[in-house]
């Protein structure tokens with residue numbers, strides 16, 4: 001018996017999740033098949049249900065369907081409820097679909113455990129106020145930063161998120177321009193989608209200090225535009241989102257298979273995994 005999983009997105013050919021999960025399978029001695037599935041807004045719900053009806057045990061959901069996935073599930077766990085988005089669906093034998101969001105915990109695991117950058121008492125800036133930011137805020141606040149500042153092109157969206165999560169920890173918000181009026185940050189996380197257009201948010205030099213750690217949720221074989229910008233401001237400690245991708249996948253695997261693979265070995269095969277993308 002082979003457990004079947006898929007990642008649903010549009011486009012999805014570039015996804016390296018099959019390579020990651022197949023390695024997890026080898027590491028944990030589980031037989032599984034993990035494929036890629038294209039969908040549209042109109043077909044997403046049927047594709048999820050067909051996957052379950054055909055015996056699939058679960059699926060991952062990537063852009064642009066994470067919000068839609070939250071509406072398709074019968075139940076959401078707390079992480080998905082707070083994020084209002086689902087990246088992992090658990091398919092039960094009784095036909096029910098349970099939605100989870102492992103993106104935020106994956107981000108924290110990569111920053112704190114892999115990169116050894118503690119968030120406690122740090123001034124943290126997150127750039128963007130879309131789905132990626134929404135999934136990250138509660139996990140970031142649970143790591144007890146001294147402040148979590150959300151900056152976004154559309155300030156109203158940053159304000160809504162800062163207010164929504166203010167009971168979880170100290171939040172603030174502004175436009176990119178108004179970052180000129182803040183003190184510098186210890187950790188700056190890019191959660192915008194601007195890297196896909198080869199651009200980066202317009203940031204003032206004043207937000208960086210000599211110890212700033214920069215993190216881009218995006219990953220690429222080459223340096224991302226955001227990290228290149230940070231480097232031009234003198235930042236020497238930074239990371240792209242490959243580790244977040246691996247760690248969120250490990251948490252999805254734990255939900256489906258009941259064991260969290262040791263991710264250390266996956267990082268030894270980073271090039272092989274990145275080259276597994278079909279696009």
Ligand code: ATR
Nearest residue numbers: 128129130131132133152153154157191192193194
């Ligand atoms: P995701 O699910 O990847 O977060 P999203 O919800 O569409 O995608 O959010 C994209 C984020 O990137 C938003 O914060 C968006 O800013 P706006 O809320 O102002 O739209 C940001 N973004 C995308 N393109 C941008 C651009 N050209 N300039 C500034 N911000 C941009």
